[in-house]
Amino acid sequence: xxxxxxxxxxxxxxxxxxxxxxxxxxxxxxxxxxxxxxxxxxxxxxxxxxxxxxxxxxxxxxxxxxxxxxxxxxxxxxxxxxxxxxxxxxxxxxxxxxxxxxxxxxxxxxxxxxxxxxxxxxxxxxxxxxxxxxxxxxxxxxxxxxxxxxxxxxxxxxxxxxxxxxxxxxxxxxxxxxxxxxxxxxxxxxxxxxxxxxxxxxxxxxxxxxxxxxxxxxxxxxxxxxxxxxxxxxxxxxxxxxxxxxxxxxxxxxxxxxxxxxxxxxxxxxxxxxxxxxxxxxxxxxxxxxxxxxxxxxxxxxxxxxxxxxxxxxxxxxxxxxxxxx
Amino acid sequence: xxxxxxxxxxxxxxxxxxxxxxxxxxxxxxxxxxxxxxxxxxxxxxxxxxxxxxxxxxxxxxxxxxxxxxxxxxxxxxxxxxxxxxxxxxxxxxxxxxxxxxxxxxxxxxxxxxxxxxxxxxxxxxxxxxxxxxxxxxxxxxxxxxxxxxxxxxxxxxxxxxxxxxxxxxxxxxxxxxxxxxxxxxxxxxxxxxxxxxxxxxxxxxxxxxxxxxxxxxxxxxxxxxxxxxxxxxxxxxxxxxxxxxxxxxxxxxxxxxxxxxxxxxxxxxxxxxxxxxxxxxxxxxxxxxxxxxxxxxxxxxxxxxxxxxxxxxxxxxxxxxxxxxxxxxxxxxxxxxxxxxxxxxxxxxxxxxxxxxxxxxxxxxxxxxxxxxxxxxxxxxxxxxxxxxxxxxxxxxxxxxxxxxxxxxxxxxxxxxxxxxxxxxxxxxxx
Numbered sequence: 001x002x003x004x005x006x007x008x009x010x011x012x013x014x015x016x017x018x019x020x021x022x023x024x025x026x027x028x029x030x031x032x033x034x035x036x037x038x039x040x041x042x043x044x045x046x047x048x049x050x051x052x053x054x055x056x057x058x059x060x061x062x063x064x065x066x067x068x069x070x071x072x073x074x075x076x077x078x079x080x081x082x083x084x085x086x087x088x089x090x091x092x093x094x095x096x097x098x099x100x101x102x103x104x105x106x107x108x109x110x111x112x113x114x115x116x117x118x119x120x121x122x123x124x125x126x127x128x129x130x131x132x133x134x135x136x137x138x139x140x141x142x143x144x145x146x147x148x149x150x151x152x153x154x155x156x157x158x159x160x161x162x163x164x165x166x167x168x169x170x171x172x173x174x175x176x177x178x179x180x181x182x183x184x185x186x187x188x189x190x191x192x193x194x195x196x197x198x199x200x201x202x203x204x205x206x207x208x209x210x211x212x213x214x215x216x217x218x219x220x221x222x223x224x225x226x227x228x229x230x231x232x233x234x235x236x237x238x239x240x241x242x243x244x245x246x247x248x249x250x251x252x253x254x255x256x257x258x259x260x261x262x263x264x265x266x267x268x269x270x271x272x273x274x275x276x277x278x279x280x281x282x283x284x285x286x287x288x289x290x291x292x293x294x295x296x297x298x299x300x301x302x303x304x305x306x307x308x309x310x311x312x313x314x315x316x317x318x319x320x321x322x323x324x325x326x
Numbered sequence: 327x328x329x330x331x332x333x334x335x336x337x338x339x340x341x342x343x344x345x346x347x348x349x350x351x352x353x354x355x356x357x358x359x360x361x362x363x364x365x366x367x368x369x370x371x372x373x374x375x376x377x378x379x380x381x382x383x384x385x386x387x388x389x390x391x392x393x394x395x396x397x398x399x400x401x402x403x404x405x406x407x408x409x410x411x412x413x414x415x416x417x418x419x420x421x422x423x424x425x426x427x428x429x430x431x432x433x434x435x436x437x438x439x440x441x442x443x444x445x446x447x448x449x450x451x452x453x454x455x456x457x458x459x460x461x462x463x464x465x466x467x468x469x470x471x472x473x474x475x476x477x478x479x480x481x482x483x484x485x486x487x488x489x490x491x492x493x494x495x496x497x498x499x500x501x502x503x504x505x506x507x508x509x510x511x512x513x514x515x516x517x518x519x520x521x522x523x524x525x526x527x528x529x530x531x532x533x534x535x536x537x538x539x540x541x542x543x544x545x546x547x548x549x550x551x552x553x554x555x556x557x558x559x560x561x562x563x564x565x566x567x568x569x570x571x572x573x574x575x576x577x578x579x580x581x582x583x584x585x586x587x588x589x590x591x592x593x594x595x596x597x598x599x600x601x602x603x604x605x606x607x608x609x610x611x612x613x614x615x616x617x618x619x620x621x622x623x624x625x626x627x628x629x630x631x632x633x634x635x636x637x638x639x640x641x642x643x644x645x646x647x648x649x650x651x652x653x654x655x656x657x658x659x660x661x662x663x664x665x666x667x668x669x670x671x672x673x674x675x676x677x678x679x680x681x682x683x684x685x686x687x688x689x690x691x692x693x694x695x696x697x698x699x700x701x702x703x704x705x706x707x708x709x710x711x712x713x714x715x716x717x718x719x720x721x722x723x724x725x726x727x728x729x730x731x732x733x734x735x736x737x738x739x740x741x742x743x744x745x746x747x748x749x750x751x752x753x754x755x756x757x758x
Contacts, residue, residue: 074417074720075417075418076417076420076421076442076444077421077442087753091750091753095746095749095750095753096750097728097729097732097746098728161584162584162589163581163584163585164585164589164593165589177520177579177580180580180581181581182580182581182583182584183584184527184583184584184585185526185527185581185582185583185584185585185731185735186581186583186584186735187735190584270527270583270584271528271529273527273529273583273728273731274583274728274731274732274735285723285724286720286724288414289413289414289417289719289720289723290413290414290416290417290435290438290719292417292720293720293724293754
């Protein structure tokens with residue numbers, strides 16, 4: 001933020017922000033002043049401006065969408081907001097055919113990410129940590145998808161999965177009538193097809209996290225276990241993996257976040273059509289558009305928020321407890 | 327400058343105020359920098375918000391505006407946005423500081439914003455241009471209150487497209503009745519063709535197929551009632567339309583939900599598929615001149631003799647005026663010009679995939695296909711727009727699009743789909 005720092009250089013800002021009743025600088029008081037008035041203004045602005053922005057853009061909007069979840073509103077003029085109580089939620093839980101699949105897919109997303117690409121990322125990290133030849137080349141290759149935006153990954157995999165002209169169907173000849181594989185349209189296939197693409201990226205991400213974790217493992221531990229005659233697997237299982245505990249926590253949190261915020265890949269792939277619905281997509285589909293259902297979309301967003309809180313709150317409690325103990 | 331117009335505190339000035347407060351009046355022009363254009367109205371300029379972001383329409387529009395400037399001395403300041411983005415942001419756009427005139431669609435989508443008070447009535451414009459348009463277009467340009475809010479420019483029909491050479495090679499004749507159509511599908515399949523090309527990845531093409539089946543089976547009036555949320559989706563009449571669809575669904579291209587309309591168009595243009603039901607913009611996909619000339623179409627076959635082929639789906643694009651234009655007089659002049667046959671002729675010269683909305687436009691430069699499309703539209707008893715232009719867009723996009731994709735995947739589940747649609751329709755139409 002440049003606003004805070006730049007303002008302090010203009011002299012006009014100072015008197016405006018001067019708190020009344022505070023003694024001017026020239027008269028020293030009883031306790032020692034650690035900060036000059038200028039410093040305090042600077043600090044106040046540096047903390048204040050981001051706070052205002054944060055409260056306005058994060059908290060107010062979050063609270064506004066919670067409030068809007070109990071209304072119907074088409075987004076035109078504030079007088080068209082109508083209070084409907086729990087109707088949006090009732091409709092969501094009972095009549096919306098896309099809602100429960102969306103919840104289910106968010107869960108599947110998490111389970112798959114934590115069970116497949118995460119261990120694979122750990123495996124890659126362990127292999128690359130052995131200082132094999134061309135280690136950096138492999139590292140770069142696996143990390144490359146992480147650098148790319150999810151939308152770009154969506155475009156790339158869409159080309160691969162295109163049922164008529166895509167790589168897979170062209171190679172295995174599954175693009176002729178009769179034996180046709182519709183990777184993007186078939187609800188039994190498309191979620192898994194997208195998860196392959198998501199995993200492709202997630203594995204590289206996890207690899208980097210674990211590599212960093214492995215670098216911090218004390219080499220003395222390895223030496224000690226080698227002296228004790230432990231094999232490679234035994235060393236990993238009994239010595240290395242337990243020391244990776246903090247990394248595992250980070251990995252778990254990151255994976256949960258990835259599962260909950262999954263959006264761009266699917267949106268590019270098939271806009272969350274049959275079989276790939278996600279909560280984030282339902283929110284977008286209802287809110288963005290020319291005559292939007294902002295109240296209804298907010299209700300879905302609130303559900304997503306509640307799910308996120310159910311994950312975040314236990315994590316925060318555990319973290320704070322640990323800090324208090326330390 | 328203009329003493330007629332009192333500028334109300336716009337979103338922009340409000341933002342500037344907040345920005346100023348945030349930096350404690352230090353006057354750093356950070357946020358105010360986004361207010362690029364001047365706020366005072368210039369009587370020699372009309373601003374225009376355009377969704378014509380594709381190369382062909384963009385160039386065609388530019389030619390119309392150049393001609394207008396030459397004739398009136400008023401410059402058109404065009405603000406072009408990506409077609410889809412324009413649509414998604416239209417709500418915020420019209421409530422903020424919109425341009426004087428903007429591109430939009432006829433039908434329900436126009437009436438919606440007119441009813442919300444976000445557009446200026448154009449009865450004064452229509453007093454001048456009224457004679458240029460047929461009755462069906464006049465009907466399309468009026469809001470629910472009976473006032474005009476829309477100036478149509480161009481339109482295009484939905485029909486069944488095919489390649490003449492493919493029909494010639496196999497000796498097919500154009501079907502006019504449902505049974506002939508089904509028989510033709512069967513024959514095509516026997517001949518190793520995909521009878522009907524189909525791509526519903528973008529979820530809207532299936533809406534067009536349903537429209538055809540519904541108004542051919544149940545007539546225009548029932549279709550309008552259904553779109554307006556008055557008729558029930560669980561009505562036996564709707565079920566009948568879906569039963570007919572299920573009958574021809576096996577002759578549609580496999581895996582439609584994973585295919586874009588562009589890819590489906592290619593399979594028809596390359597001769598792998600026999601027919602393709604789409605808007606005439608399908609012609610834009612034929613880059614090869616010989617294929618373009620080989621392209622032909624026929625109206626969707628008759629299902630119920632009572633209704634014949636009297637309804638044509640013809641989405642119409644045109645212009646509206648925002649609620650408080652900065653240069654009202656100039657905007658009126660521009661819209662009057664856009665309603666003339668000359669303006670249409672300029673547009674159509676550059677974009678040959680559509681036809682004029684005006685009945686007095688010069689059709690001498692039309693291709694054979696354009697002439698046919700023009701005749702089909704002007705001979706129609708009733709014109710429909712398209713499901714998401716004839717009904718609430720929030721209903722069509724969040725309910726109908728997924729429902730029809732589900733039907734295409736599993737036509738046997740139609741009863742469950744229709745009762746679910748009806749339940750969701752009730753809550754959506756009850757709101758607002």
